[in-house]
Amino acid sequence: MISLIINGKEIDLDTPMSVLDAARQAGIKIPTLCHHEVLKPYGGCRLCVVEVERMPKLQNACQLMAADGMVITTESEEISEVRRSILEFLLINHPLDCPYCDKAGECELQDLVNMYGPTVGRYKEEKRKVPGSHKDVILARNMERCVVCTRCVRMCRDIQGASAISMVGRGNRTKMAPFSAESFNCEYCGNCLTVCPVGAILSRLYMHSFRPWQIDEEVDTICSYCGVGCSLSVQMRDDSIKRVVPKIGAGLNRGLLCARGRFGYEYMASSDRLTVPLVKNNGKHEESTWSEAIHIVAERLAEIKSRDGGSAIGGIASARCSNEDNYIFQKFIRMACGSNNIDSLSRIGFAAAQKYFEDLLGQGITANIIDGLKNSEVIFVLGGDPTAINPVLGLSIREAAMNGSKIFTLGYARGLDRFTALQIDVPVFKEADLLEELVVSVFTAKGVRGEKLDVDNGIRIISEKLSGYYDVNGFNEMKNSLLGSSSVSIVFGPDLVQRTDGHRSIFAVAGLTYLLEARLYLLSERPNEQGLIDMGCVPDMLPGGRPVDIHDFRSKFDLLWNGTVPAEDGLTLLEMMESMKRNEIKALYIMGDNPVFNLPDRPLVTEALEALDFLVVQDLYLSETAEMADVVFPATGWTETSGTYTNLERRIQLQKKAVHVTAGMDDWKIISDLSCKMGYHMSYSDAEDIMNEIAEVSPLYRDLSYREISRGNCLWPYHGEPLRGKINELPSIAESEDTYEADFYLAPDKPLFHSGTLSRMSPSLNRISPEPALKMSDEAADKLGLGEGDRVTFSTSLGSGEARVSIDYAIRDNKVLFSNNFRDNGVYGLLNYKMDRITKAPGIEGCEVSIKKMQEH
Amino acid sequence: MLNETALQEIQELKIRYPERESALLPALYIAQREFGWLSNEALLHVANVLNLPEAKVRGTASFYSMFKDKPAGRNIVQLCTNISCMIAGSDGLVNFLQTRYGMKPDETTPDGRFSLILMECIGACGTAPAMLVNTDFHENLTEQNIGEILETYK
Amino acid sequence: METVLLKNIDNPKSADIDEYLKAGGYRGLSKAVTLEPADIIEEVSKSGLKGRGGAGFPTAMKWRFAATDPKFPKYLICNADEGEPGTFKDRPILEKNPHLLLEGMAISAIALGSEQGYIYLRGEYPDARDILEASIRQANDRGYLGDDILGKGLTFNIHVHQGAGAYICGEETALIESIEGKRGQPRSKPPFPVNQGAWEMPTIVNNVETLANIPYIIEIGGDAYSGIGSEDCPGPKLFCVSGSVNRPGVYELPMGTSLREIIHDHAGGIKNGRTLKAVIPGGLSTPVLPAESIDCRMDFISMQGVGSMLGSGAVIVMDDSICMVSVTYRAMKFFEHESCGKCVPCREGTDWLRKVLERVENGKGREGDVDLLLYISGTMTGRTFCPLGDGAAGVVQAMIKHFRTEFEEHISEKKCTYKSIN
Ligand SMILES: Cc1cc2nc3c(=O)[nH]c(=O)nc-3n(C[C@H](O)[C@H](O)[C@H](O)COP(=O)(O)O)c2cc1C
Ligand code: SF4
Ligand code: FES
Secondary structure, X not given: OEEEEEOOEEEEEOOOOEHHHHHHHOOOOOOOOOOOOOXXXXXXXXXXXXXXXXXXXXXXXXXXXXXXXXXXXXXXXXHHHHHHHHHHHHHHOXXXXXXXXXXXXXXXXXXXXXXXXOOOOOOOOOOOOOOOEOOOOOEEEOHHHOOOOOHHHHHHHHHOOOOOEEEEOOHXXXXXXXXXXXXXXXXXXXXXXXXXXXXXXXXXXXXXXXXXXXXXXXXXXXXXXXOOOOEEEEEEEOOEEEEEEOOOOOOOXXXXXXXXXXXXXXXXXXXXXXXXXXEEEOOEEEEOOXXXXXHHHHHHHHHHHHHHOHHHEEEEEOOOOOHHHHHHHHHHHHHHOOOOOEEEHHHHOHHHHHHHHHHHHOOOOOOOOHHHHHHOOEEEEEOOOHHHHOHHHHHHHHHHHHOOOEEEEEOOOHHHHHHOXXXXXXXXXXXXXXXXXXXXHHHHHHOOOOOOHHHHXXXXXXXXXXXXXXXXXXXXXXXXXXXXXXXXXXXXXXXXXXXXXXXXXXXHHHHHHHHHOOEEEEOOOOOOHHHHHHOOOEOOEEHHHEEOXXXXXXXXXXXXXXXXXXXXXXXXXXXXXXXXXXXXXXXXXXXXXXXXXXXXXXXXXXXXXXXXXXXXXXXXXXXXXXXXXXXXXXXXXXXXXXXXXXXXOOEEEEEOOOOOOOOOEOHHHHHHHHHHHOOOOOOOOOHHHHHHHHHHHOOOOOOOOHHHHHOOOOEOOOOOOOOOOOOOOOOOOOOOOOOOOOOOEEEEOOOOOOOOOOHHHOHHHHHHOOOOEEEEOHHHHHHHOOOOOOEEEEEEOOEEEEEEEEEOOOOOOOEEEEOOOEOOEOOXXXXXXXXXXXXXXXXOOOOEOXXXXXXXX | OOOHXXXXXXXXXXXXXXXXXXXXXXXXXXXXXXXXXXXXXXXXXXXHHHOOOHHHHHHHHHHOOOOOOOOOOOEEEEEEOOHHHHHOOHHHHHHHHHHHHOOOEOOEOOOOOEEEEXXXXXXXXXXXXXXXXXXXXXXXXXXHHHHHHHXXXX | OOOOOOOOOOOOOOOOHHHHHHOOOOHHHHHHOOOOHHHHHHHHHHHOOEOOOOOOXXXXXXXXXXXXXXXXOOEEEEEEOOOOOOOOOHHHHHHHOHHHHXXXXXXXXXXXXXXXXXXXXXXXXXXXXXXXXXXXXXXXXXXXXXXXXXXXXXXXXXXXXXXXXXXXXXXXXXXXXXXXXXXXXXXXXXXXXXXXXXXXXXXXXXXXXXXXXXXXXXXXXXXXXXXXXXXXXXXXXXXXXXXXXXXXXXXEEEOOOEHHHHHHHHOOOEHHHOOEEEEEOOOXXXXXXXXXXXXXXXXXXXXXXXXXXXXXXXXXXXXXXXXXXXXXXXXXXXXXXXXXXXXHHHHHHHHHHHHHHHHHHOOOOOOOHXXXXXXXXXXXXXXXXXXXXXXXXXXXXXXXXXXXXXXXXXXXXXXXXXXXXX
């Protein structure tokens, strides 16, 4: 233990730290400018000087390690004098444009000058001219205001790992610049904004639109975009959101945000929002009233239920909605409509993988803390780019790499390009072969573990069919690293789920997880994919992961819910589509999703929806799907309603209402009103009321209250045995010996700047990324005679799209990638699929695409 | 584009150091040799060959005064003006170069023949004033001999 | 005294390995390969050698820190950045006696257990680069460097790494950043390079001249060496004399030779029959001394005693025609240009000082400017991240201390009274 005295106060430290940190811990403030708590000490500003007994000169507290017996004074006449003169030095070249600068009021330099007093202006010369730049779409640079603390650059390099900006020049000619000197062309995390102490980097989103002291309300909530669920604060003036800021040190993101989280908040205020219920009359939507619309829906659903039975009704829940919304939704479909046909679009990725992993390894297998990634020696990333799908999780991987962990990637992961020890290349769509070889060779080296006999047996079955020799570059290196490490993490993304034999990859990864005692992370594109499963928005499980087909559980819920839970497992998402086509499911209720655009094979989905007798959609906008609906309800969204979300690590967090709602109704409220109308009574005063019920019925959320959740750190890793009976299906070796010999294949791209179709309503994200791009390797571009930015049309057997070409060096095969974010120009609709027979996810691999250059006019 | 030899040289540089980033300064020298100066294009090439972030490459390059961020003439005249050379009359030489050859500090003559750079000490104080023309040292300069020396550079 | 560092350099082929061998080269290395690393360090310790790069840190102590650090690999870096204005002492070793340096590096590498060395050579020495690279090839071919030194199974390879015009990269931690491909800004110490230097590994940075002393120490033994020159910092020392003297140049003399002897006996006295006005004794960053002080001995301790520093031993001599304000102004232009920009006092202070000096020099000075200069430099002193900023402040303070009236005259007369300089 280290004991020291600061300003007469005795301080005991358990861990070594700087004098600055020791003082701060004890509540003693030492002024700093170049230091920032998320960054390493730099020692540039010299403001943190303190007196240390028996040391001749003043010392910098930020760099001086606290030592036993030190006696320190942090304020004295001499110290103030030094600080005052340092500030004077800083001001000689600093413009005095505070009245005009957005930072005024929260400027660290301004505050310090206030504290240590202004100095007589002894400086008579001209101030330095430093060109700034206002050409970037998001970030304005005012380099005359820069105090060269380099916090932005260190943040960008050491924490974000992007190194998109650098200090340029030397001495007093130093300034911060992105490579192009104008546009930042970066990841737009905006974390540089967080750390800039002065007005040198400012956001254009709110330029000159308010002063920091005019913020009249600040609500701490979470981001609505992905399955990480970063904490952030929404700052408001007059009931309108002025900006989103992170809270340093708070939440799992500890003050970091990505572009979507920080700049993507404007969608809520979009003028495209639905405001009143719409009812279709003679093929055209007409405005209606709430009571009329609810009446119509209740009547039609009841009619179909009594005519064709509950199983003629299906429900699609949403990973964008809260636990409370989803809980009410499934309760409604099960109890009011009498159907277990409940699923969500999560089935095409997260939910499918999640179920099979849990079947194999037990519940809770993916409940691992994101922060733990940085302590892994080896991280194996496959099936997606974490830095785009779950950006803040991606940062933990980068952090691990910067601290010396080895990162292996299989497949495209551009954001990890400079952080990987090795990128494994396999022939296109043959990842499962490699993974089976890998799990078998690890099994051979490690032997039977004997805890999960099904998995041991499964691997043995696979091994009988393999050659035992695998010739892929880097295979052995990766195998040996995995075997040699005691802390392996596996990060698994959706790409490998969306395969006809996706279960093979999942099984192999499960095997690796089990044999290596690895931590498994499932990337999650939307904020509540895990919560939706927990809430029972799956056809075979009730809330808390209780299997529908087990009588005891059902009867427990019968009692709790005061009715009869349908006994048979329902249909999964794609099965529902098939069933609708066959005219078996006749009515579909969709809460907050857009299957027409977000599912593969748009012609098939359209045909299925057209075959319905009745379609209801609840949404924020008139989506492609809502356009087809008989009734459309306007819902509320992020910042307009409260509710809890369960992130990919199974952290349950509260999303809080911040603004006054002018249109739309909470999802749960619409549904409970409807349910009452249909004769199944539901009555909740608010979302908290619903959570109280969830806490009662779900073993996973037992005793959970909003109070507890608000305190943070509500993590529920639950290491029970599988609750769903035995797994009956083990993977078999490659069923189809498909060969892939086309020139190019189309595959989905998961971009950083967009997420689903919400982000397209956010002007700022659209400014960063205004149109979709067809990404391809430089080799592919050469072969097609295309250059960066060329316009092309591309088509598959299902249709065609248009885009500009973007050459991406991280693509190393003949796939071309296209995103699914821009209206009527998305990838999924163009992909045909075959369903994986075990996971029920769509296999969208092997979709041939032809690409033609367009004439520019 | 960097030609094959240059690329090869850079590849060889990489193995001299435990980390590829360390090859940056020598690689920038090679790029400057090939392109004449470090244009955006040149910096991008170096960034790609070494797989380093572009902004970092610019940040490093811009710190060092011998890496040029604008095109230079055929011959680079680097005249020392630090104390010892100043005592020996380098300021006079600067004036002389301007009146006689139209050479101005940090500028290139209109015919593209010379760029003049005023240097900090170049380690020739014992034989001051001194200059480097391209990579050749010329010492004990006077208004007489500096003209003769420059005549040999076309 | 026999010359050690400049031995043989009048021989036009002195850089060639055969000439070097003929003159007794690589005898120190041949002896070193038979010694234990600790014994080599012990010899250097006995010699009392102090670093010649400016700070005068005991070489053996630095080596011992690095040698006892358990981390591997270890790196040896020769600091050949020689950027201190007025300094041109390392250049003759690099260009004319390169094998002496290589031999010195090889011996230290054995002492440290290092297998990889770099010579950080300033970009302004293109000839030296070619010469060093050729010499390294020769030494490799002859087995003095490479993977099996003198058949003893020892490995040591050297690469030349060229700087690119940044004075601060002579500072050892900035030098390391620069070798790592970064902007050359100093790192904080601790951790010291001997424990966590290049690529986070134990690293020794030694000046060219320091390393060039090693073969001789090993050859004649530390005790014998310690008898040369000053008692507390013995050995031969290179003094490079420039400015208003008749015979500027590099002189190898025993440490502790007096400034008077250096200027008058060796460098031939003041040029053009003028009188001595001031001396900057150890390179531009060291405080100026007035003519009265030249009886002091040139070694680390004596120079401190007269309020200056030995620095790099670069003696810049100024006669009575030279304007001290213009020298100070020129010096400040240098510091401003070379300030790395990391810390506020240096970055802003050098800028401000230069601007004030500029107006004083140009006859536009204002009353109070001398005090302003003292205020600015006082604020910088002891507050900057590395010694560059301190040095800049010290130069102004010493100039004003010894030549205040000259500054005041510039202000009151509104012109420079010494235009004869150009
Ligand atoms: C601003 C600054 C510039 C320096 N420049 C040089 C230099 O050019 N050459 C050198 O050998 N040491 C230089 N040094 C000293 C080095 O930091 C370091 O002390 C030296 O290389 C150690 O070698 P030595 O122990 O052999 O003297 C400089 C130090 C500072 C603070
Ligand atoms: S990582 Fe996900 S949760 Fe965090 S800010 Fe980005 S989109 Fe939002
Ligand atoms: S905070 Fe310590 S020097 Fe800036």
